[in-house]
Amino acid sequence: MNRLKLLGTTTLALMTGISPVLAQVTEIGAPEGQVNIVAWPGYIERGETDKAFDWVTKFEAASGCKVNVKTANTSDEMVALMNEGGFDLVTASGDASLRLVAGDRVQPINVDLIPSWKTVDERLQNAPWHTVDGVHYGVPYMWGPNVLMYNTEVFKEPPTSWNVVFEEMTLPDGKSNKGRVQAYDGPIHIADAAQYLMFHKPELKITSPYELNEEQYKAALDLLRVQRELTSRYWHDAFIQIDDFKNEGVVASGSWPFQVNLLKADGQPVASTIPQEGATGWADTTMMHVDAANPNCSYLWMEHSLASNLQSDLAVWFGANPSVPAACTDGRGMSTAESCTANGMDDFDKIRFWTTPVSNCSQGDGACVPYYRWVSDYIGVIGGR
Amino acid sequence: MTAAVEFQNVSRHFGPVKAVDGVDLTIAEGSFFAMLGPSGSGKTTCLRLISGFEKPTGGQIRIFGEDVSNTPPHLRNVNTVFQDYALFPHLNVRDNVAYGLMVKGVGRSQRHAKAEEMLALVKLDGYGDRKPAQLSGGQRQRVALARALVNQPRVLLLDEPLGALDLKLREAMQDELKALQHKLGLTFVFVTHDQHEALSMADSLAVFNEGKIAQIGTPRDIYDRPATRFVADFVGSSNVLPPDLTRALGGPAQWASLRPEATRLAATGPVSGTVTALRYLGSGTRVVIRAGGTEIAALVPAGQPVPTEGATTAIAFDPQALHLMGAI
Amino acid sequence: MTYPAILPAKGLADRLTGTFWRRPGLLLLLLIAPPLLWLGVVYLGSLAALLLQSFYSIDEFSGVVKEEFTLKTYAELFRAQNLDIIIRTVVMATAVTLACAVLAFPIAYYAARYAKGPWKAAFYLGVMLPLWSSYLVKVYAWKLILAKEGILGWAAEGTHTSWIIDGILSVPFLEGSSLSTSPFGTFLVFVYIWLPYMILPMQAALERVPNSMLEASADLGATQSQTFRTVILPLALPGVIAGSIFTFSLTLGDYIIPQIVGDSSRFIGLTVYQLQGTAGNTPLAAAFAVVPILIMLVYLSLAKRAGAFDAL
Structure with missing residues (x-):
């Protein structure tokens, strides 16, 4: 029922062009000690599946935020989990992100608090599946054709x-x-x-x-x-x-x-x-719950998702493309110019993303x-x- | 006159178990024949050999002179009343009785008429529409009987037909079965472990022991002159005397039987013992005397003095009543 | 020394036992109340919610569910594509049930009437073993067996019997590039997966048919096939019906097998899953979910009329 109501509200909001503007975080305080993320399977690896693929351990050590992951298999499951609450972040695809925005389940992101925002592919910075009326509701995560x-x-x-x-x-x-x-x-x-x-x-x-x-x-x-x-x-x-x-x-x-x-x-x-x-193609966005209990760790994770080896290694692991183009070439992880090309990095302009x-x-x-x-x-x- | 059923050296072995072992048997047409024996003695297997549910492992079986060793049950003109009646629970009484006609392709109205006729014969007119589950034990027994008779078999086999009935009903059914057999003039072969039933109903009977026939004869033969110690033990309430006791009583050193009603108490005699039990029977008193290692029963007619338990008494008998027999 | 006629109660257990003895209904009530509540609230409640949903409709324009009574959603079931799904599912469930019954009968008959001791244990193990492994693993395994370059195709090639498979795949409605992409493959997997649910009740029913019943039939002159038709089958029918209720309703509701083996054509279960899960069209999903319930009711009443429960 919630899902239906949500779909209804989504459509309604899209119809009337209403989008709620909410107060956003203005500064990052002391880390809360943990962050709870709803993610696609394989999106958040801590070296347990394959030792070589780990973009969590170092983050936990550096930030003091323990990362808890709940995997979801469909966009609908993600929406349902975010409706239940209790989570801070979600890696939402284009067919879920606008529903979350319209349903007031996610909050605007203050990109000034994320230093690596400027490294994000310019073509993704204002993508319509997470930007409504110029307000950013998330940080691009991964995309693929x-x-x-x-x-x-x-x-x-x-x-x-x-x-x-x-x-x-x-x-x-x-x-x-x-x-x-x-x-x-x-x-x-x-x-x-x-x-x-x-x-x-x-x-x-x-x-x-x-x-x-x-x-x-x-x-x-x-x-x-x-x-x-x-x-x-x-x-x-x-x-x-x-x-x-x-x-x-x-x-x-x-x-x-x-x-x-x-x-x-x-x-x-x-x-x-x-x-x-x-x-x-598809493009996923890290979005933050409107009632996130751990906003500081959430912001730290969003920055981490752009700045660390995550973009580079996840691209190899998942066969996808980083939202930060430099991750292909600057050697922060396993991606190379060739591997990015193989995953379709050069084809961005040919791709019409799912909505x-x-x-x-x-x-x-x-x-x-x-x-x-x-x-x-x-x-x-x-x-x- | 041809024999209804004839066994020639018939055996039925299940692996090492000799359920029936070299049986010779002739059942006269029109007779009421009983097969008597304890459970496991081979009597039921013999019945199943006649109906065809068992195949002999040796010997030959003839029904009215025809060798049926290779004839399946459904082609044998014999029918069975099963111990558990085996009525079909999904059919009503009429269809149960008409079943044998239905499988032969007899038309509905004709077979129903015949079924009603059979139900009248067993005094169940008007019960045709009921399901077997709605009948009493005795009624089910009659349905089973009607169902087996509808095919007009030349031999009717009855497997412990009265075993599940209470005493009073059983006695009534005994008379009825006997009357029915007379009326129809069929050969009835029935299996029982109840010696009273066998003796009171059968024209002749076979006593089975361990797969073999211990004795065949009329009820009187078997009761009065048991051929072996086993028969005497199983059939009657006769005293079975071991050889040394027989000799002490003045006979040869052989096993013998002595009926209680031919046994008397006496003040002195060659054999005496202690009275260990008394049972009042109305028409007399049964006195059990322990003499040596053997218990001997004597029937004291009403009106005569009865000893007390623990008293010592001697035994006397009519010499003609002492019946000598084989050891087994 | 004298002993009392009534022994003193030693504790709570004695007193409780006494209470229950004096009021037998109380214990019964205590025992069945939780399951009844469960059944009443959870099961019937959700069934009622389902029914209610099916009388709503989705707004064509906005895709929002309108919570007003209408039969429009049920009318949608009769659109050609939806009717296709219902017919396809019912035909499949019927075929699967018939095949299961034919395959299960000899197995159940052997197990009920002939298997003894260790053979009986082996039978139970053989029938139950497939139930212990994951359903998904079994279905994936079948996908590999039936694949174009799978075991079956390979064996057919080796024995020059590929023409049999090609023959099946050229039958209208069973077409596919291999058994694994043909509706016939879906059928095979359904039969395999649900077969134990047919064998077990059938075997239980056959086991209850006394041997003397069969002997009586033969004794009265019935041939083996007559005995089968007039005695064994009617007496085993409640078991066959019980088994067929399993295979029929399980096939009606399954939404995994048609996703993995077959030509991707939708069955009711898969449609409900998709309509509810991704399209947000809960009313139509609910209306679809009502279909198997109605089919089962019709099926049971037909079975009753045919006398399937007479031997109960």
Whole structure:
């Protein structure tokens, strides 16, 4: 119920453009001794999974703040945990961050108290998924593209278009792509189809793949129905996709650098590319709870998240990109210019980041198809309708 | 006259256990034949050999002259009344009785009419619509009987048919079964461990012991002239005398039986002992005397003096009543 | 020396036992009150909340739940794509239940009537063992077995029987690039996962059929197949129904297996999960969740009419 009310409030707030401005912290006091963070699995490592990946131990020693982590597996779980309270920080994705802002669950961040703020990628500093009316509600954490992963034995040259997963065709190995490609098993994949149409059907006048009017939306669904014929299974779990590339003869699919890196490490013949149409992507933000009990440790952690080895090592660990570009090259961690390039660091401009589709969009109030319809219609498409 | 059932050297061994071991047996057509014995003596296995639920490991079984050793139960023209009745709980009484006709493909109205006829025969008219669970033990027994008779078997097998009934009902059913057998003229073979039941109902009976037949004969034969010490022990309330006692009483050195009603008390005699128990029976008093290592019962008719417990008395008997027999 | 007719109560336990003896209802009440409360409040309460939600609707424009009574959400169930999901799920549950019943019967029959001593223990172990390992592990293992380059495909190639798999995969509605991406694969995994829930009640029911019942049937002239149809099956039916309630309702509600094995087509459980979890469309999720309940009620009343519970 809370979640629903929240969704309602979110939409309402977006509709009316109201955003609460709250008092923000003006100075950092004495550390409280701990900080409680809701995070994606694998986001906050203290060397327990792999000794080489640790960006917590030194922080605890230096700041005196013990880091407590609660992992969450979906954006909805994160929102629910923040609603319950008891946490200081959350690593929210673009489809959760605005809900948290509109629901008054997070507070504005005083970037003056975070010395490394100026090192954050300028393109992320004012990103719309954490900045509302010029007020910052968080510190960028990590971002990544949804790349096109392909089998290098089938594709001697990287595919230049997403058409290999959207339209029936003969692949370079002389066989059809039918039954050999995959697509993401989430309604947000409609945006990938819309992005493809943006490039190939300019007459539809799509300006953002997350803001589709009825006509544009219908065209995207039609494209996805063609894709249904080609796809023997949709993927939603990274490890299932890895298995499908190994054992099911899948040769091309939208994917994350995470899977690409794991498969490569396993000696599988795969590579990834961002085709001419561009790609969708995700960007996460560290946000602070409105009633955070440990604001001082929270600020110290946010600074740590930008200044330390965290950005550099996490980028390698997760197959993602740092929000601080210098982390790729200044040797603070394991990232190198090459590894960042592999994860899509250079492709920022080609990426359209995930946001929750709402009905009141730049095309006008009520002009766009809202997310809940994306969900039910995508169910229909996968079911062969 | 052909025999209804004939066993020739029939055995049924379960591994090392010889449940039935080299049995020869002839059951005359139209007779009421009892198989008597303690549990584990092979009597039930013999019945199951006739019905076909057991296959003999040796020998030959004939039913009305035909060798049935390789005939499955459903093709044998014999039917069984089971010890637990084995009524089908999901069918009503009428359908239970008509079951044998149904599996033979007899039409509904015809088999129902026949079932009602059978229910009338066992005095259960009007009970057709009930479920077995709604009947008393005696009523279930009758249904089982009607169900077994509906196929008009040439031999009816009854496995401890009255075992689950109380005494009064049991006696009434004994008479009824006997009357029914007379009326139908069928061969009845029934298994029991109750010697009174076997003696009072059967035309002839076989006493089983450890997989073999200890004795076959009429009830009178078996009661009066038990062939072995086991039969005497099991069938009657007879005194079983060991060889030395028989000799002391004036007979040869052999096992012998002596019925209590032929045993008298006397002031003096070759064998005497102490009275250890008295039981008043109405028609007389049963006196148990301990002589040597053996207990001997004597029946003192009503009106005659009865000794007290602990008294010493001698034993006398009618010499013709002393019956000599085999050791086993 | 004389002894009293009534012994003195030694302590609280004696007095309590006495109280319960004098008022047998009290103990019963004490024993069943907690589970009844649990059932009443937690279970029926949440069921009522679910029903209530299903009569709300989501505002098309803003996506907010409108807390007003309407049948609109139920009408949405009849949209083609949603009807697809319901039919797909019911067909799958029916097929899984039938297959489980056919597979389980001989196993249960053997275990109930023939297995003795150590064999019985081995049977229980064999049936229960798969229940002890993680459900997810089993499903992932099946994904590997059924994969295009998995054990089954490899074995079929080695024995030149690939045409069987290809044949199955070319049947309409069962198409896929491999068994693991075909609805037939989903079916196989469902059957495997739920089979123990069919075997155990069936075996319990068969065990209660006395041997003499079967002998009586043969004695009265029934062939083995007649005995099976007219005696064994009706007497085992309550067990079969109990087992089928398990397999049927578990398949109706499962949302994990279709995510891992199959062609990603939605089943009711997965749809509820997604509608509620990511779309925030709780009314439609609730309406979908009511469907299995209704189906089970229909199923049970049909079973009752067919006489499934007569032998109880």
